Amino acid sequence: MPKFLRALAATLLLVLAPLPAFAADVTVFGAASLADALKEIAATYEKQSGKQVAVSLAASSALARQIEASGGADIFISADLDWMDYLDDKGLIQHATRANLLGNKLVLVAGKDVSTNINIAPHFDLLGALKGGRLAIADPDSVPAGKYGRTALTSLGVWNSVVNRLVNAENVRVALAYVARGEAPLGIVYETDAKADKNVRVAGVFPENTHPPILYPAALVKDAKPEARAFLAYLSSPAARAVFEKNGFTFLAK
Numbered sequence: 001m002p003k004f005l006r007a008l009a010a011t012l013l014l015v016l017a018p019l020p021a022f023a024a025d026v027t028v029f030g031a032a033s034l035a036d037a038l039k040e041i042a043a044t045y046e047k048q049s050g051k052q053v054a055v056s057l058a059a060s061s062a063l064a065r066q067i068e069a070s071g072g073a074d075i076f077i078s079a080d081l082d083w084m085d086y087l088d089d090k091g092l093i094q095h096a097t098r099a100n101l102l103g104n105k106l107v108l109v110a111g112k113d114v115s116t117n118i119n120i121a122p123h124f125d126l127l128g129a130l131k132g133g134r135l136a137i138a139d140p141d142s143v144p145a146g147k148y149g150r151t152a153l154t155s156l157g158v159w160n161s162v163v164n165r166l167v168n169a170e171n172v173r174v175a176l177a178y179v180a181r182g183e184a185p186l187g188i189v190y191e192t193d194a195k196a197d198k199n200v201r202v203a204g205v206f207p208e209n210t211h212p213p214i215l216y217p218a219a220l221v222k223d224a225k226p227e228a229r230a231f232l233a234y235l236s237s238p239a240a241r242a243v244f245e246k247n248g249f250t251f252l253a254k
Contacts, residue, residue: 023052024052024053024054025051025052025053025225025227026051026052026053026054026074026075026225026227026228026231027053027054027055027056027072027073027074027075027228028042028053028054028055028056028073028074028075028076028077028231029056029058029063029066029067029072029073029075029076029077029221030055030056030057030063030076030077031057031058031059031060031063031077031078031079031144031171031172031216032057032058032059032079032171032172032173032174033079033104033145033171033172033173033189033190033192033193034057034077034079034216035057035173036196036247037192037243037244037246037247037249038055038057038077040243041234041235041239041240041243041244042055042231044239044243045231045234049230049231051227051230051231053231056072056073057173058170058171059138059139059142059143059144059170059171060078060079060080060083060143060144061083061139061142061143061144062170062171063076063078063083064076064078064083064086064087067087067092067221068086068087068090068092071221071223073221073224074220074221074224074225074227074228074231075218075219075220075221075228075231075232076093076218076219076221077101077216077217077218077235078144078216078217078218079104079144079145079172079190079214079216080144080147080148080212080214080215081212081215081217082144082147083144084098084217084219087219087221088219091222092221092222093219093220093221093222094219094220094221094222094224095219097219097220097229097232098217098218099217099218099219099236099253099254100215100216100217100252101216101217101218101235101236101251101252101253102215102216102244102249102250102251102252102253103213103214103215103216103249103250103251103252104190104191104192104214104216104248104249104250105190105191105205105206105208105214106145106148106149106152106188106189106190106205106206106211106214107188107190107191107202107203107204107205107206108120108186108187108188108202108203108204108205108206109176109179109186109187109188109189109193109194109200109201109202109203110179110185110186110200110201110203111179111180111182111185111199111200111201112198112200112201114185114201116129116203117203117204118203118204120156120205120206120207121156122156122157123156123157123158124156124158126153126158126161126162126186127158127161127162127165129185129186130165130185131185133165133184133185133186134165134166134167134184134185135162135165135166135167135184135188136166136167136169136175136176136178136179136183136184136186136187136188137149137150137166137167137168137169137175137187137188138168138169138170138171138172138174138175138188138189139168139169139170140166140168143169143170143171143172144172145171145172145175145188145189145190146168146169146172146175146188148188148211148212148214149188151210151211151212152188152206152210152211153188155209155210155211156210167183167184172189172190172193173193175187175188175189176189176193176194176196176197176200177197179199179200180197180199180200181199186203187200188206190214191205191248192247192248192249195247195248196247215252216249218232218235219232220232235253236253236254241253
């Protein structure tokens, strides 16, 4: 099967896969980069509250479009402001509940056995660093991690040199997997993703002035079940903060 068809199939599985058979008390749609932290927080909350929390993870763009098309979520956590704005402008979230929950950093990753460090600076030789391979990146046309990556590379003056050497992924965790499996020598992901996979290492960190701040806003969806408000509040608790920070996120909630 061609790679683009495999990618399409994976996207459909992420976006269209049915939710768990049980009727969850709270359903959370979260950006793929939140996978480890959000699953741990949800499991702890279930034990403490007795409420069942279903977590659906995919690219923020895919989740926002699913909420627009058919709902299904009580809480949405996006990896950028744009997709939260998209739903907010359509009246599909409860605006008063919206707040920036987390921050992150953008990094360049390589396989765990690659010892080279790359100085990310204007006009750095990213094409040469690929050594004939491709750069793994989440879809820069829609997925936040890819959009941040394209903006950073453009500001550094190197985007045009690698635009034909990309392997686009449906979300940032798939881009990470390409590097972890050795299918791409380098990839652009969040710092938290790099921490989540022992088969990659950080080869360089993108200066924060090369892209907009990486922010994760969270909000209740328009028709959220009443139980969702308590879990949204729990995401700002000291217990949740400890998990987010353990996974490398910057905690922003007040």
